[in-house]
Amino acid sequence: MKTNRIRFLNTYIDSLTAAQAKSCADRLIRQGGQHYIVTPNSDIVVKMQDDKELKDICERADLILTDGQILVKLSRLMKRHIKERICMTDFVWDICDLAAEKGYSIFMFGGKPDVLTKAEKKIRKKYPRLKIAGSFSPELGFEKDSNQLEAANRRIRESKADILLVFLGCPKQEKYIYANKDIYKVPLSITMGGCVDFIAGAVKRAPKWMQDVGLEWFYRFVQEPKRLFKRYFIDDVRIFYLAWKYRDR
Numbered sequence: 723m724k725t726n727r728i729r730f731l732n733t734y735i736d737s738l739t740a741a742q743a744k745s746c747a748d749r750l751i752r753q754g755g756q757h758y759i760v761t762p763n764s765d766i767v768v769k770m771q772d773d774k775e776l777k778d779i780c781e782r783a784d785l786i787l788t789d790g791q792i793l794v795k796l797s798r799l800m801k802r803h804i805k806e807r808i809c810m811t812d813f814v815w816d817i818c819d820l821a822a823e824k825g826y827s828i829f830m831f832g833g834k835p836d837v838l839t840k841a842e843k844k845i846r847k848k849y850p851r852l853k854i855a856g857s858f859s860p861e862l863g864f865e866k867d868s869n870q871l872e873a874a875n876r877r878i879r880e881s882k883a884d885i886l887l888v889f890l891g892c893p894k895q896e897k898y899i900y901a902n903k904d905i906y907k908v909p910l911s912i913t914m915g916g917c918v919d920f921i922a923g924a925v926k927r928a929p930k931w932m933q934d935v936g937l938e939w940f941y942r943f944v945q946e947p948k949r950l951f952k953r954y955f956i957d958d959v960r961i962f963y964l965a966w967k968y969r970d971r
Contacts, residue, residue, distance in 0.1 A: 723749055725785060730802050731961075731968045733762070733770055733777060735793070736786050737805045743787055744816045750784055751826060751884055751910050756903040758783050758911040761810050763790035764961040766892045771964065776893040779900045787813070789915075791936035796965050810917040811927065814887065817912065818849050821885060827853035829881050829908065831874075832889035833918035835859040840922035855881035865898055878906040886911040889918040 723746060725736040738746065743759075750757040760783040762770070767790075770777040780786060787808040788794060797804040821828050830842060838859045846854065858877055864870040878886060886908040888895045895913045903911055919925040925945065932938050 726805075727786070728802055728804070730793075730797060730800075730804065731767060731964045733767060734781055734786055735762075735788050735797075735804055737803065738785075738787065738808070739805050740808050740813055740816055742805075743785060743808055743813065744820055746785055747817060747885075747910060747912075748820055748824065751824075753909075755909070756907060756911070757909065758899050758903060758913075759785040759787060760896055760913050761787045761789040761808070761813075761915065762793075763788075764792050764958050767793065767964065768958055768960045769893060771960070773893060776896055779896045782900075789813075791933065791938065792961060795936055796961070800965065800969060809933070810914050811920045814914060814917055814921065815848075817885060817887070818845055818852055822849045822852040825853070826884035827855040827882070828885045828887060829855045829878055829883035830857035830887050830889070830918070831860070831878065832891075832895065832914075833859055833916075833922075837918055837922045837924050838889070840924070841918045844921055844923070855883035865894065871902070875902055875906045878908060884909050887914050888912065889914050889916065891915055 725746060726738060727734050727736050747759065760780045762780060766780070770780060788804050789808060789810050791807045794804050794807045818828070820826065830838060832838070833841065838857055842854060842857050845852065856877065858874065860874050861870060864874055886906070888899060888911060890898060892913070892915060895915065899911045899913065916925075920927055925942070
């Protein structure tokens with residue numbers, strides 16, 4: 723399966739359009755075995771610089787998709803040219819569309835219980851023929867409790883879902899999938915981060931023009947300044963340092 727994988731900054735990216743990524747997801751499900759897709763944005767790429775385990779897990783993924791307009795713009799400045807941003811808040815609907823069309827079932831895992839319930843209702847309303855094999859919001863720290871972890875894996879495995887949408891946030895979701903995919907045995911797992919909040923309508927999305935110019939992060943910051951200040955103004959600005967450090971790659 724050709725994924726157009728390129729070296730970019732401190733990692734690798736599959737330079738695909740959303741349509742190509744959707745087609746690749748279909749092929750991974752039909753291949754058999756357990757596969758996974760990761761969706762790095764600027765925040766995740768910066769985290770990779772300090773977290774070797776996260777970096778290794780992401781680079782071993784079957785697909786590495788770019789969920790960050792800043793990354794796309796940097797790639798063009800650096801003559802690497804990532805085709806387009808594949809925003810998870812949009813791509814989740816492509817995956818639902820694929821599942822409804824092909825008869826695949828999905829399992830939704832993570833997010834706050836009330837938000838996950840609302841998101842599931844929204845998906846069922848938009849895709850009435852889509853099979854939702856189940857949904858589950860685990861307790862905080864479940865991955866450190868062997869009984870809770872085993873129960874979560876059993877619930878997912880017994881659902882016999884074809885696609886697992888994981889809303890645990892980085893790096894928990896990447897590490898959970900990698901450590902447990904051969905236990906819960908779902909053909910395709912996808913990291914979806916906080917997009918469950920957007921599906922449910924708990925968080926409002928930025929206007930299209932802000933998404934296109936790479937200012938969606940600022941729109942989110944205005945909505946939750948206390949929570950997001952450190953991430954956007956201290957941690958994530960390191961992406962420009964990485965662009966300079968790896969400029970000759």
